[in-house]
Amino acid sequence: MTSTDEASESWAATRDASWYDRPNVRSDKVVHMAGRVIAYGTASRCGRSxxxxxxxxxxxxxxxxxxxxxxxxxxxxxxxxPEDER
Known part of the structure; x- marks a missing residue:
């Protein structure tokens, strides 16, 4: 996905925690909107992950x-x- 694709193809995801030794998999995670593609993958729009x-x-x-x-x-x-607010 390039920066021009961001607006036309929106998607969301949780952060990638695959490099942690013991990631927390027991609780709900925050879901981020996809932003720009970087060397490691796709950054969130907020830039936090x-x-x-x-x-x-x-x-x-x-x-x-x-x-x-x-x-x-x-x-x-x-x-x-969200679907429940439409």
Whole structure:
């Protein structure tokens, strides 16, 4: 995905924690909107993490409580209201 594809092909995912020795897999994770492609993968719109491509979501299917609230992601979520709020 290139920077021009970002607006036309929106997707969301949890952060990639594959490099941690013991990642926490017991609790719900925050879901970020996909941003630009970087050397390690795809960065989140908020710039806080690299996303796990295997955990991708359709943005409208992400519940409000799981959505990242940081500035870049919050702005991107505005274009994708949750299904239960339509």
């Amino acid at each position: 690299v996303l796990d491509d295997d955990s991708s979501w359709v943005p409208e299917n992400v519940p409000q409580r799981l959505r990242c609230r940081a500035s870049g992601c919050r702005q991107a979520w505005a274009a994708h209201p």
